[in-house]
Each structure stands twice: as structure tokens, then as C-alpha cells.
Amino acid sequence: MEPKTPQNKIKKLQQLKSEKKTVRKIVLIIGAIIIAAALIIGVSLYFYISNALKPVDENNKKPVKVELAIGSNIDSIAQTLEDKGVIRNAKIFKYYTKFKNDAAFQAGTYKIPPSMSIDDIIKSLKTGKVYRKAEFQITIPEGLTLDQIGDVVAKKTDYTSQEFMKLVTSEKFVKEMKAKYPDTVTKAVDGKKIRYKLEGYLYPSTYDFYTKKPTLHDIADKFVELTDSIVRSYEPQLKELDMTPHELLTFASLLEREATAQTDRETIASVFYNRIEQGMPLQTDPTVLYALGKHKNRVLYKDLEVENAYNTYKNKGLPPGPIANAGRASTDATVDPAKTNYIYFVSDKKGQNHFAETLDEHNQNVAKYVRSKNDQ
Template identity: 30%
Template sequence: MKRIFFSTLSLILLLGIPTVLGVLVGISTLPLRETEVVKIINIPPGTCLNKLSSLLCSEGIIRSKHIFSLLVRLKKADIKIKAGEYQFSNRMFPAEILSKLIRGEQVKYTVIIPEGLSITQIANLYEKVGLANKDKFIRLANDPQFIASLGMEGNTLEGYLFPDTYRFTRYIGEKNIIRCMVQRFKKVYGEEFKKREQELNLSQKEVIIIASLIEKETSCPQERPIISAVFHNRLRLNMPLQCDPTVIFGLNNFNGNLTKEDLKTPTPYNTYLISGLPPTPIANPGLASIKAALYPADVDYLYFVSKNDGTHYFSSTLKEHNQAVYTYQKKWDLGKDKLNNGEK
């Protein structure tokens, strides 16, 4: 190997850099293998050129780490190479490999964020696919200083991490993931929505809180504007919202079974005990629920009860609601406070 290096160095001194570079480029256009093998190569941040060349060689992507290193140096590209995960083939030419590294043409991972997830659930999802540290993600999403740097207000980004399909590279980092999701929210929540919130005499925060309640109450598209109307009507009449998902959000270690005691547990999110909206959104709503919050149906409903088929029965009076509870929830304990007090 030393002979190859010194021979190459002598060649450079004898023929000059441009000529030798031409020779190397010519060599780099020679095919490597008859049988193609495709590999994902991870190049961590801070990887030096020698380690990079050795890695590519050991993975069978290049034949000579010395020739590749020399090619990089001659093109003064060592500081231009970007860390990340790359897909390479052993039939790629060294010049192609270098070009890909310089462009930062990394493998991108598709992540689908469903509507209605909380910050914690989103953080878990990103950690599961290896794109973020869950604890760091949660910490940043609740850091007032970082939130302010995004042009947002408040102590949490709950409600503003817009659910969508995203494509991220391995080392994008938690800050950039959050920044991208907030930017997507801002793009969706445009001038039309801002104008509409003023017509309703609501702030953006209040709209997103209502949207998050709608998101957690139903997955039925036709019901969203109707459930929105129930919340708007109750707010107008200063009635407690009595929204189960808000109670669940405020509980620590919820086990999946909402009890009568849970409904009596004081938290800032228990809308059976507090008036008006909870202090923050309880989830990150999608576009349909945001639209529903801004454009409620023109109905006078004040109550709804699950029909146990993914839809709800809506009522305008307590008497009708109680009958609906008996009809659709007769297997439940009818002595619950939810029935006696006219709760949903």
C-alpha cells in the first residue's frame, strides 16, 4: 500500500495535479462488480476521511480507500462531505459516491403522524423509528424559550405539531423535526382561518383547543361540525363541556378505564369541574377538526352519547339525552353521575 501511495505521489509531482486527477477520474469510471449489492451506510457526524474511506472499502462499496481518499483531497471535498445514512451500490463509481456525499443525498425515512396524538405519543413514534430521543423531544416541545424561537407563544406546543406524512433523514435532530411540524401547522392555519377566528371572537389557541377536543371525541368526518356545535353552544351558555378526553388527559397513568372517581378528580383539565376550555389543547388535531372548530354546524344540540358503533346520538334537551343514554348505554350503570346530572 505504501508503494501505491508513493507511486501516486511521484506521479503527481511528475505529471501535475490536473493530469493525475484526470487519471483518477478515469479510474473511477471503471465498473466495480458484476453482481450488484446495495447497502445502507451510516456515516456518523464527525467521521474523518480516513474512517470514511475505510468504511466504504470494508463494506465493499469501493476497491481502494487510498485512491478514494486521494480523489476527495484533490477535489478539496473533505469538508463538504455531509454525515448521514446513504444508500450505495458496489457498482457505483467513486466519483458518484463522492458526489452523493457532497450533495447530502441521504436516505429519508417516511413517518406518518396520525391526527389526535399527544406530544408524548409523537415523541414515542419518532424514537421508535430512530429519528429522535423521546425525552429530548418532549423537553423541547415544552420549552418556552425554544417555543418562542419558533414564533409561537405559551409553554407547550401541544396542538401545534401538525399531523401529516413527513420524510426525515437520520440525523435531522429533534429541533428540526419540531420546527418542520410547526411550520406545517402555520402553513395550514392561513389567513382564512385567522379571519374566521376573529369572526367567532376566538383566539388561535382557543380554536386549537376546541379542535383537539373534537379530534379526540370522534373519528367520523360527518360528526365533527356537529360535535363542534355542541361545544360552542355549551360555551355560549356557560355550561361545563363535560368532555371525557380532557379528564383523561389530566390524569396521571390512566389505565384505559374512566371511572366515576376520575370524573371527580380535580385537575386543570377536568371539564366536569371547571368552566370553559381547558388550559391547553389535549392533542394535535388535523385539518378536518380545525375546520370543524371554526365552522360548527348550525344546530342547537347540547348533548351527545356514543352509539357504540363509532358514531353518536345528539340531543337538544336533557330529557332526550337521558333517553338516548338508556337506549345506547343500557348495559352501563345508569346510576352514574353522567346520567343523573345530564352529562354526555
Template identity: 35%
Template sequence: MKRKIFTILIILGLILSAGLLFVYNWFNEMLQPPADSGISSEKIVLVPKGTSTAGIANILKEQGLIRSSGAFRVYTYYRGLESSLQAGEFSLKTGMTVPDIVNLLAYGETVSLTFTIPEGYNLTQIADRLAEMKLADRNRFLKAAETADFDYDFLKGIPKGPGRLEGYLFPDTYRITKDKTEKEIIAMMLKRFSREITPEFKANAAKVGLTIHEAVIMASIIEREAQKDEERPKVSAVFLNRLNKGWKLESCATVQYALGKQKARLLNKDLEVDSPYNTYKYYGLPPGPIASPGSASLKAAVSPADVGFMFFVVSEDGRHVFSRTLNEHNRNKALYLNSIKTP
């Protein structure tokens, strides 16, 4: 009797071992690439935020990147990486094994995209560029700029609404993943802007009698008026000298912002537009920035050249001709009449 029981146990053990060996071999096979031809092709896979391990497995199975969604889940659980799988866009190949894919999703970099915002772009131009590149929805971007919360000292006191972040989305080249939301993109640009508001910038703004917001407004005007970095401090001096004397700024750039379009040359009727941004009509700085200033314009706004210039015109090569008196200015206007773009 004992011999029979022993024999049965041996048979059951062999069956169990064979079963375990079969499962082991099957599982290892399921971890291998689905493509047997040896030809590996690249696929871009988007893993949305909040996707579960099962959801990721289904995405990979549908894309033909794994043989078994169940095997993927079991392997991920075995590695203890269920909570480590990242969201975003990933570049995967059909020749990758499940361990390769799991490692990439857990530790690798997502596919990044780049976009560049030129200096002098305004808020709507930024939204349009991102929409054209299919990186953001234009309306959602502008809505986030109006209403979303961003914790930066330089934004305190600026009421929510259209144009709230005008001038504060720093012009630069950015790398993002395709799953970035409009608010996250804005946050990146604000964080980059914050690096410009140094203690030195704040101190210099106070020296010339400007708040941080006023300095950004001034920088935005300089950005739109000047083409040459070396001339920005002189352009800054002209506008600050005008403010200190109680003169109107008479900036064509602010009028163009009021008109909502860029014109190569303004007409007399354009200078009559009734807008607080029309500095030909109203004294002082406009109520907000008119564009995104770069580093050179921000620095110039709070560090003007020590000159007594009150006027300038632009010559055909884009350089400014500065003058101290109205008579000098009128002579320069007559000389460079065909290329006048600024007061």
C-alpha cells in the first residue's frame, strides 16, 4: 500500500513539475518580442496620465508590442514596478522584450518635443504657435492663462482675466512631452521667467522708480521698439526720460497692440484709437505689457543708458537715431522719413 502511495506521489510530482515547466516556458515565451522575423520597427506609444498597469498592457497589446497583456502585468508585479510606470510618449520597438519595455516605461525618458517662442511674441501669438504645432488647444491655453492659479510673487496683485500673463511667458526654446497640459506648459514658461527676476533686477527697478510689473511693461515696449540689443538701454532711457518729465511715451508699438495687429507704418487715424494702450493719447505706461520681453529688454528696462535723449527714429538698417531736442528729431524724421517706425 505504501509503495502505491509513493508511486502516486511520484507521478503527481512529475505532472506538477511538467506543468510548472510548461508554465515557466510559456511565460518566458510571452516575454519575448512578438515579431519573429528579426525586423524591428519603431512605434510611438502614448500612455495617458492615470493609466493603470492593465490599461498600459492593453495599449501595448493593441500596438503589437507584446504577446500577452497578462504576462506583462505579472512581470510588472513581480518586479514591483506597478506604481513606477510613467505617463507620456515613448519610443518603443517591436523587437523589445517585456523586461526591456518595462524598464523603459519605469526608468526611461519619454519622447520630447521642442518649441520656440520668439522674443516679442504676445499672448495670442504664443497660443497660435502652440496650436499650429498641435502642442496645445488655443482656447484652453488662453483660458488657463486667464484663470489658472500660479504661485509666483511677481503675479501677485495682477487680477485674473484676459491678458493677465501678457509679458510673463518667457520667450525661449522648451522641451516638453505631448501629454503636457496647457497649464503645465504655461507653468514651465513662468518658471523660466522667474529666473530673470533676480535680486539685482528688483533693486535696479526700484532705483529707476518702477515696480516689477511696471518694469515688465517697459521691457515689453522696448522689446517691440528696438531691434538691436546694444540700443535697448538707449531706448529705455528715452521712455524713462519721458516718464520723468511727464511726457506721453508716444510708442508706436503700444498703438499696434491696441489695434490688435502689426502694421509696417501707422497712419494718423491709427494714433487716434481710443485705448489705454494708446500712449499717443494717454500719459504714463499702458496698463499691462504688450509682448514677451527677452533678457536684454528686461535688463535694459531697469538699467537704462545714462543719456539725455528724448526722441528716436529708425533708419533703413533697423538702427535708431537718437536726439535730445525736438528740432533735432524733426531733422532726423525728415532724413529717415521712409523708414520711420517709432516716435
């Protein structure tokens, strides 16, 4: 046993200090190892989960048929999706949906491409619809004629306007549309005086396309398909009005080309109905322009004399068919017009319409709004 001399005490303290320093180093090293391990595990886990949540194959847009039976739980649904090759990992999918509280899925048959994201798959299974990112869109504005729609298609695809018109005016395509959508595309389109049988039958809307180059046939078919869906939604009103789908689309097309403001459509519709009821010609300028086959800023008096079935100055009632493709607002106004006694209307230089019940009132409006406009 060493004597307790001052030197020994100092030596002892130095040893303790050295041991503490060593222990501290060991603790720091172990701590660093633990932190590094945690980081490695965390990063690895992050990349593992992130990879598991990615689409199986972003380039594979071919739909895979997936059937989910009634009463399926999240475990069986996740496993089915993995087995079908539309998700990467069933367990990760299950925990991800539970974390987002998105596990209330609908039974049914789905067509899901391996390129679809996890979030879009979840959205699809919750709503019963398939959500995919469109390759491109085609927007058809209201009021366009068939040839103008051809121009729009030509700008958004590799097809020409001429190719589009050749298809949609072909007897083969018209016959196919009549067979496919018999409630909407009826024999009424076969009228001898109709210029284009499917004029007015390509609904104005924004269309999503999920392949880079769909066939021209599929594009046109999609336009007609939406028209069929829209027209059939008006079946109760058509029955009440004793109006055919062809008459609905024809009448709505007149409003689409004539109205300058949303609020005017119902009132203009009432004018047309009042004129028809009284046996008066509709006398709407857009039908004259359609009869001429020209786009003009102003209709001249000599234009009103054109001998053509579409000229509503020369012929009473509706023209043989639509003169453009009408949107929802004009179609709504057709089946639900305003209740008025108006027989006439004229627009001023700002495009605002002025309505009248008598010819004297109308002549006053013309003198005030049209002649003064033309004199400027």
C-alpha cells in the first residue's frame, strides 16, 4: 500500500482524470456510432419507403384490370394491388393509407396502369374512378362549327382539319355514331337539306387524352359521346316540351350564336318560341351566315335573300339542323326559357340586346341603336 504522500495524491488525481477522459471519449464514440447508425437506418428507411411509394413503371400506361371484392380489407386490397403489379409494396401501401386515413375503398373493377401514382390510386379506389395524368388536352369552345372544330383538332394533334372533316362527314362514321348513341344521334340527322349530319353533335368541352397519339376516330367519338351524355340528361324536359334531341341541339345552337350575354339566352329563347307560336320566321342572322357558308362581321340586306333551307328569314321554324355546337348555358335556356311577350330584339354597338313586344317598339330600337351605330 502506497503511503498517502502529496505526490501520490497528485498521481491518483491524474489517473482519475485520465480515466474520465477515456470514458468520455468512449461515450462520445459510442454516441457518434449510434447517431450515425440511426441516420443510416433513417436515410435507408426513407429511401426504401420513398421507392416503395413510386409508380411501378412511369412509362407503362397500359391499364391493368384489378378486381376488388365487396368486403375486402386493406390487407387483401394491398396484396391484390401488389400481385397485379400496380404498386411496389403491399405493406408500405397499407401503412401509408392508414397514416393518411384513406382506407375507405370501394369494391369494383378498376383499370389501373403501372404508371399511376400511389395518391392517384388511393383517390381512384375511394371514388370508384380512375385518375390519370392526361398526355394532352383538346378544348372545344362553345359556338364552333364542325369545320372550326377540325381546325382546333389540327392544332393539338398531327391530324389535319381535312382529315377530321373527312372522318366526321363520312357515312360510315355517322352510321356508327347512330348505332352507338341511338337516343341522341337519330335518323333526324339524315335530312336531305342538312349540310353536315353531325354538326352540333360534338360537345364543347375540355377533353383529356391519355395516349400521346389517339386515333382520329377515338377523338371524334369522344366528342359525340359527351353530347349523348348531356342530351340524355335532358330527357325529362324534352318529354315535357315534346322536343326531340335534334330539335334541342338545333334550337340551342341558335342561342349559342345569337346571345351576347348569359342573361340574354333565356330571353332570346322566349322570343324564338313566341315567333314559332305565332307562325313568324325566326329571322336570326347567324342562320344566314351559315347558309352562306361564310364568316362575316355584318349581314347585308342582299344576304337575307339567299335561297337556302338554313335561312330563317326565308323559312319559318327551326333550320334543318344545328348551325354550331352549343354549350350548357344555351341548352339550359332552350328547355327553360324566360316568360315574355317579346317578339323582336336588336343589339347595340356594345352587343347589348334590346327587346320589344311590338313592331313599333322594335323600329324605335333599331333607329336608336342600329342606325346611329351604323352612322358612326
